[in-house]
Amino acid sequence: MTQHRAFHWPQPLEGQQARIWYGGDYNPDQWPEEVWDEDVRLMTKAGVNLVSVGIFSWARIEPREDLYDFDWLDRIIDKLGKAGIAVDLASATASPPMWLTQAHPEVLWKDYRGDVCQPGARQHWRPTSPVFREYALKLCRAMAEHYKDNPYVVAWHVSNEYGCHNRFDYSEDAERAFQKWCENRYGTIDAVNDAWGTAFWAQHMNDFSEIVPPRFIGDGNFMNPGKLLDFKRFSSDALKAFYIAERDTLAEITPGMPLTTNFMVSSGNTTVDYDDWGREVDFVSNDHYFIPGEAHLDELAFSASLVDGIARKQPWFLMEHSTSAVNWRPINYRKEPGQLVRDSLAHVAMGADAVCYFQWRQSKAGAEKYHSAMLPHAGENSQIFRDVCELGADLNTLADNGLLGTKLAKSKVAVVFDYESEWASEHTATPTQKVHHVDEPLQWFRALADNGMTADVVPVSSNWDEYEVAVLPSVYILSEETTRRVRDYVANGGRLIVTYYTGLSDEKDHVWLGGYPGSIRDVVGVRVEEFAPLGDDWPGTPDHLELSNGTVAHDIVDVIGSIGKDAEVLASFKDDPWTGMNGRPAIVSNAYGEGRSVYVGARLGRDGIAKSLPAILKALGADVEDSADPDLLRVERVDEETGARFTFLFNRTHEPISLLVDGEPIVMSLVERDGATATINPNGVLIIKR
Known part of the structure; x- marks a missing residue:
């Protein structure tokens, strides 16, 4: 196993104090410029202090090969920075523009039947394509050179959700890369034969050139399990190698800038080996979207705890989650009242020192137009935006009380x-x-x-x-x-x-x-x-x-x-x-x-x-008895130097829960206070400082 990179967290803009980072993906290129000033005004009102910009903007930044247009991006970054809003700048490589895929259709990935994934959505590129890598790294160099001295850019957001749509590629490029990966892992073809048990079903191979990806073998047939397991390992490594190439290209030009890419850690997502990937980022970032129904809070806490484990209890960055409904399920349930604030604070309880959403302003066109946002279609006069403002104030209260620098307390x-x-x-x-x-x-x-x-x-x-x-x-x-x-x-x-x-x-x-x-x-x-x-x-x-x-x-x-x-x-x-x-x-x-x-x-x-x-x-004979009410999810963050403890209490039920408060309540959402007694209502959270 490789060693973890040194932890490197985005630093506040000059003259500002460190806060919990708060904001989301921002896509100003989807809107006319007259909207930008309104965005900045409302971001300031909500307490937003960071946005991620340019994630899917390659076609706007490089509208023709070797023709770069940074003017619009310069203008919005300048507006944001002067308003005290930092920028997490994307490498913009997540989805190639049409001119690239038309000139080089060989960069498009293939499925296990050999069908080509055509452009029209996103992430339609092969991780192992040398042609695509050349174009992507050229864009990285151009971005880094242009923004290396920009005072408002505090971190690099490298690509986006690697493997979300292009986890497996069965192209000729992938075949050659898989053969090389097997040679590096095993050394000899005999070792591969042993690992894959190729004596079964006459699958013995004489040379690495006989290794092929686990392509379609007929309905109802069974793929060699050793090969399939290794192909999943290879696919994670191939995406990681592409990320490392982007990361190192950016780092060479901007050596002081922290770099990350957004993982997709949840209880059911095993797209890549995120623990392995966690060694390669300066700070761990995650995208998490709630599971509707009764498992909502527990699954969120489980996933956030796993992110904390991947981060080895260093602060981590919640790069994306939703204010309410998503757009990609058959039925896209809204969040219940209180869950916008509750969910975000649950991530914070589990070690996040940044809370960001997809996205700032809800799109009016495109495939994600019905995905909720911090500023919804209904506009400023909406419960979602009022909750966004409430959360911004809560996060500032936590920072004022010293939450930054604390870590999730170790469980037994x-x-x-x-x-x-x-x-x-x-x-x-x-x-x-x-x-x-x-x-x-x-x-x-x-x-x-x-x-x-x-x-x-x-x-x-x-x-x-x-x-x-x-x-x-x-x-x-x-x-x-x-x-x-x-x-x-x-x-x-x-x-x-x-x-x-x-x-x-x-x-x-x-x-x-x-x-x-x-x-x-x-x-x-x-x-x-x-x-x-x-x-x-x-x-x-x-x-x-x-x-x-x-x-x-x-x-x-x-x-x-x-x-x-x-x-x-x-x-x-x-x-x-x-x-x-x-x-x-x-x-x-x-x-x-x-x-x-x-x-x-x-x-x-x-x-x-x-x-x-x-x-x-x-x-x-385990000494792990806990007096905590099982109807409450109880999480603590601890300052290892001062001993200060922040206790987060979340209602796991749909009934009010009353308790005696031991400590100083500093954040209350859907909580009623009567002297030393507090009642946490459904979807409520109480945070106490001791």
């Missing part, structure tokens, strides 16, 4: 998230298509919250083994290195929770033999002989299985053949005798070295996990 519990485990578990030839790694970490985060604990969500390569309790939820891949860390962690006194679908394979997606989870069987004290998937797609098949602790398993359970001599069964399955599952262990505690583990051999869902957790934690 870590929930581990692994991009490669998700990529491997996505294969179409697995025990059940209903089970993937990506679904399980959020359920454990929510179940812990239901027991009054707010966990840290951390990548598998981070310091999860420094927590009092670590949860490995369906971490499908356990490499030799991760296996060693697991063994050392528990042997040295750690408390480990391991679930079904963990440790099935090594980093090559080769199954650990001898019974699951092969490399850590003795650590967890179980030997799983086979899987028992559950479903209702055939008449008479079992779709659930009850446990002796009153919970119910769905989708999959493990057939545990034996347990270790020091293991203890915490719950067993209840079923008809003829099925062979009745009385088999379902949840098992085990002693290993100085520590303990608990193995959960069934998919219990949030409710089942929450109900099982008290017994699991007791069996672990």
Whole structure:
């Protein structure tokens, strides 16, 4: 693994104090210039102090090859800067102009059937195209040379959401790059054959030139899982290499300017390995869009915690989220009253020192015209804009009270998230298509919250083994290195929770033999002989299985053949005798070295996990009891030098919650105060300084 780049945060404009950065994407090129002054006036009213400019402006900046028009961009940056609004300037390379793709159609990516992605949307370029790279880096150099001394530009926004639309490319350029990537990773073609298990189905290769991307192989057929996993790794690396080329081009000309690119971290997005990418930015940035319905707040907190884990608890930048509805779902639900403020402060609670939206002014034309914005179609006289102004004031209050420089307090519990485990578990030839790694970490985060604990969500390569309790939820891949860390962690006194679908394979997606989870069987004290998937797609098949602790398993359970001599069964399955599952262990505690583990051999869902957790934690002997009300999401940021603590309390329910206030309330949204008692209403948040 490469080392993280030195942390480098955007600094305030000359003469200004450091604040929480607040603003959003700004697209002045979509509007006549007479609108610009009104924008600046309303930005000032709302407390906006930063906007991202030029993200999709390549065609305006370079309307013809080698003909640059910076005048309009100079004018708006000057207006913004003189009003005290800093600029996060994009490299503008996210989407090529029509003149480029018409002159060089070979830069357009191809899908797995060989069809060309035509221009007409965005990000229709190949990450591995040398032609596109030449044009993109030429634009980067022109941008950097022109703005290297501009006092109002405080950061580079490199491209935009890499891989959002061009994650996989199956072109000839990609084929050559994939061959080279395999050669660099494995050294010899024999090593590739071993990694991909090509003895199966006569897929043996004699030379790197015989490697092809996982293109269309016929409906209903199964792609080589090793190749597919490596192609996902390669695709993440190919996009990263393009980002690094842009980053280094900009940095060479503007060495003092911090650089970032916006990730898309959420509970279900595994487009690239964002933890790997986190090593390559000066500060981590993220775009997050809410999940409608009852999981809204919990999923947001989960995702923001994962961003904090990727940032290794350095401040991070919320580059995009929405004031209300998005435009890209089949049904685009609005946010409820209070959620605009609540959601933003939840990101801040989890370590964000910047809150930005897509976008400042809602577009009147184009594919995103119905995406909400800070200034909606309804204009200044709207609840959204009033909430935007309220949030701006809240963020300034937090800065005035010293929030900047604090970090998310470390939890006692870590929930581990692994991009490669998700990529491997996505294969179409697995025990059940209903089970993937990506679904399980959020359920454990929510179940812990239901027991009054707010966990840290951390990548598998981070310091999860420094927590009092670590949860490995369906971490499908356990490499030799991760296996060693697991063994050392528990042997040295750690408390480990391991679930079904963990440790099935090594980093090559080769199954650990001898019974699951092969490399850590003795650590967890179980030997799983086979899987028992559950479903209702055939008449008479079992779709659930009850446990002796009153919970119910769905989708999959493990057939545990034996347990270790020091293991203890915490719950067993209840079923008809003829099925062979009745009385088999379902949840098992085990002693290993100085520590303990608990193995959960069934998919219990949030409710089942929450109900099982008290017994699991007791069996672990873990000192993680929390007096927090499970109806409240409780998060703390701490000043490590002064000891000051900022406690964020969010209502997780649709009912008012009353509590005694211990400390000084500094921000209240949808909160009623009566002496020492505060009532947090639905979608409300209370922030207390101690």
